Amino acid sequence: MTSLDGTARLLGRLGRGASLAARTALPVDTNPVPGDWTHVTKVDPEDDKKLPLLYPLYLRHTSAVSVGGSADVTATNTEETFELLAPSSVPVFHEPSGPRHVTPRTREQADMLAIPEVLNGDSESLVGQLGEGAEYMRDEMVPEMLDEKLPWCPGFVADALADFATSWLLADAVFEAYVIQNPDSAAAREANVGEADLLAPREAKQRSMAAERHLESELVYLEYSGTYGGDExxxxxxxxxxxxxxxxxxxxxxxxxxxxxxxxLAAGADTVVVGDAFHRVADEERELCERAADALDPDASTVAVREWVGENVAVADSNAAAYLATIPGAPDPERLARRYLTATVRTWIRLRADAEASDGERGDRFAGDDLRRALGPGLFDGLAESDAALVRRNLAALARDGERLDSDCAERRADGSRPSADEAVTTHLALTLPP
Structure with missing residues (x-):
């Protein structure tokens, strides 16, 4: 062993020792996952999981947004979901359920990459997926990125850079150790978690300690996936x-x-994660807005729409209020829900009227001209100025998306294809314009 090798190994041991001390002995917090996140909203890219029309209003109260799901998720709908969430006012991170859901575009857009590791599934769910992901990054994703950014780079240098970049991407990621406790969930099926694999509290503790101390997992996630764990x-x-x-x-x-x-939270969780409750808001507003379009004039005032919502919706029992209630810091969920539902109805009936006036030329997506008209004066009366500005920014982004597709300037997707005009990211919204 040369003196240089010995010095490098000594520096490596010292670095590991300093990292260990920072984690356990020093009064500092080195975990890259913010400790003040108490509520995370999970947005599923699956086509059947829709978003509310004015989703930024709801998401402004959550601590962060996670993009990921266990069924019918692709690289394409993942990229489109990130496009949709780009104007949001909170951090948006990626929690892929498959290695190929990670693309150069998602890496650019995500504030953080959280890689799942299932502690009570089979070995494939713990190391198999990670191995496949490392191979995909090293042999496909990183070389593609290098070829695009450094086409002049010699082959032997590109290989060395690919090795380094792959290791860097994995080192920069957050590892999320899952304990899955609902064997009937899609997550359990993906990880082959059955009844025999469910963990007692002490077993869960032991595996979580191994995840923290050996796997160095930044997150431990107790997952009941659609069911409430209750006392257990x-x-x-x-x-x-x-x-x-x-x-x-x-x-x-x-x-x-x-x-x-x-x-x-009182039981010891630092953060609660909510997914289904958010997507149910979209399902609720679709039915509500269809009724409103038949009952209200497109130029109805905020007061008139608010009164109609009050007469036709039990706001206290609505999905909008239920989702907002899951956020500890959201003040008066019922009042917020009434305000947001009113703004949604008012926006929708105007968008619908504009689409109908166009004689169906724009199909079932939101075109830029429609959205510009929706940004007209007085549309968001009743919202706080910060909320109105957030919605305007989001609708403007959707308008730009429509223009981008219409002008055939869309970037190529991961498979090399271009999205068509009928495949705008707005297909993830619960409400679509009539043909």
């Missing part, structure tokens, strides 16, 4: 929290009220 989850969270010193502890599953969110 409380006991498990309490046990896991007792064993962790550095990793963040997240809980997901069945959070649809403030009571449930607060129960999981």
């Amino acid at each position: 989850a409380v006991r498990t969270l309490d046990a896991i929290a007792d064993g962790l010193t550095w990793s963040r502890l997240w809980y997901g599953g069945g959070i649809d009220s403030r009571e449930r969110a607060e129960e999981m």
Whole structure:
């Protein structure tokens, strides 16, 4: 061993020692996942999982947005979801369920890449996917990026850069250690988690400690995926929290009220994750806006629309209020829900009227001219100026998307194809314009 090799190894040991001390002994927080995130909204790119029309109003109250899902997710609909969320006012990170969902475009747009590791699934779910992902990055994604940015680079240099870039991308990612406790969920099927694989609280604690100390997972995620864990989850969270010193502890599953969110946070979770409750807002507003379009004049005032919403929606029991109630910091969810539903209805009836006036020339997507008219004066009366500005920014981004597609200037997708005009990111919205 040369003296240079020995020096490098010594520096490596010193670096590991300093990192360990920072995590365990020093009064500093080195975890890259912010500790003040108490609520994360999970947006599923699956085509059937829609977003509310004025989704930035709802998302401004959450701590961060996670993009990912377990079924019918592709690189294409993942990229489109990131495009849609680009104007949001909160961090948006990527939680891929497959290696090929990560593309150069998603890496550019995501504030963070969170790679799942299932602690109670089969070995494929823990190391198989990671191995496939590392190979994909090293042999395909990174060389493509280098070829685009450094086409003049010699082959032997490109190979060395590809090795370094792959290791850097993985080192820069956040690793998310899952304990999946609902065997009937899509996540469980993906990871081959059955009844026999469910963990008792102490077992969950032990595996979480291994994830923190050996796998160096920045996150430990207790996942009930669509069902509420209740007392069992409380006991498990309490046990896991007792064993962790550095990793963040997240809980997901069945959070649809403030009571449930607060129960999981009190049990030891740093963050609650909400997905279905958010997508249900979109399903609710679609039915509401269809009725409103038949009952209200496109130029109806904010007061008239608010009165109509009050007469036709039990706002306190609405999905809009339920989602907002899951966010501990959201003040008066019922009042916010009434305000946001009113703004949604008013925006929608004007967009619909503009589309009908165009004799169907624009099809079923939001065209730039429609959105410019929707940005007219007085449309967002009743919203706080900060909320109105957020919505205007989002609608303007959708208008630009329409123009980008119409002018055939769309960037190529990961498979080399170009999205057509009928495939705008706005297909992820619950409301589409009539033909």
